[in-house]
Amino acid sequence: TQLLEQSPQFLSIQEGENLTVYCNSSSVFSSLQWYRQEPGEGPVLLVTVVTGGEVKKLKRLTFQFGDARKDSSLHITAAQPGDTGLYLCAGVGGSARQLTFGSGTQLTVLP
Amino acid sequence: ETGVTQTPRHLVMGMTNKKSLKCEQHLGHNAMYWYKQSAKKPLELMFVYNFKEQTENNSVPSRFSPECPNSSHLFLHLHTLQPEDSALYLCASSLKAGGPPTYEQYFGPGTRLTVT
Numbered sequence: 001t002q003l004l005e006q007s008p009q010f011l012s013i014q015e016g017e018n019l020t021v022y023c024n025s026s027s028v029f030s031s032l033q034w035y036r037q038e039p040g041e042g043p044v045l046l047v048t049v050v051t052g053g054e055v056k057k058l059k060r061l062t063f064q065f066g067d068a069r070k071d072s073s074l075h076i077t078a079a080q081p082g083d084t085g086l087y088l089c090a091g092v093g094g095s096a097r098q099l100t101f102g103s104g105t106q107l108t109v110l111p
Numbered sequence: 112e113t114g115v116t117q118t119p120r121h122l123v124m125g126m127t128n129k130k131s132l133k134c135e136q137h138l139g140h141n142a143m144y145w146y147k148q149s150a151k152k153p154l155e156l157m158f159v160y161n162f163k164e165q166t167e168n169n170s171v172p173s174r175f176s177p178e179c180p181n182s183s184h185l186f187l188h189l190h191t192l193q194p195e196d197s198a199l200y201l202c203a204s205s206l207k208a209g210g211p212p213t214y215e216q217y218f219g220p221g222t223r224l225t226v227t
Contacts, residue, residue, distance in 0.1 A: 004153070033215075035218075040220065040221075041220050041221075042113065042115070042201050042202075042203070042218030042219050042220050042221050043154075043201075043218050044113065044218070045215045045216070045217075048215070088154065090154075098156055098159065098167065098208075098209075099154075099156065099216065100153075101153045101154035102153060103151070103152065103153045104153070
């Protein structure tokens with residue numbers, strides 16, 4: 001069974017601060033996705049990283065896939081209240097190529 | 112608006128009731144999924160349908176019965192549920208299941224189910 005551990009579980013910061021969320025596994029994934037879920041809604045895909053060592057930027061969000069494709073990080077610069085939500089990482093792997101989700105990081109950005 | 116709709120958004124049912132959850136996607140996708148999201152637990156994949164054929168059943172109890180009449184519609188029939196089945200049930204779709212790593216899954220808003 002492939003497991004993804006996310007840390008921290010909860011994060012509460014002030015507007016303007018920077019933060020990093022981590023997603024770690026002992027398994028290798030062919031790709032890794034990051035989703036954000038807001039209350040009352042389903043997860044929305046933010047990015048997919050495919051290549052070990054890959055870095056993708058989406059405005060103030062920077063996503064990195066580890067060289068060994070076992071871990072990933074999400075860095076947010078100058079966080080805003082609109083960034084508040086549950087951030088989920090999900091790895092693609094195994095013969096069925098189904099998504100394995102991490103337990104999530106609940107981010108709250110205070111104005 | 113992700114192009115995936117779910118009804119009802121909220122459902123309260125007793126343990127002896129029978130109810131159904133409905134999911135519809137307007138994206139032209141061929142794969143549809145049911146997930147269970149409980150507090151403090153990762154999203155759990157329940158069922159996968161690819162071109163209307165069930166390709167995955169992750170050891171889900173038989174009190175949950177999926178139905179996929181066509182690639183745009185997915186149902187989850189519920190009967191004799193337990194209180195621990197209370198959760199957010201999410202439907203998702205993708206171009207196809209088991210495709211290249213970049214195939215995205217689009218999620219509906221979910222049905223919040225409470226079993227009393």
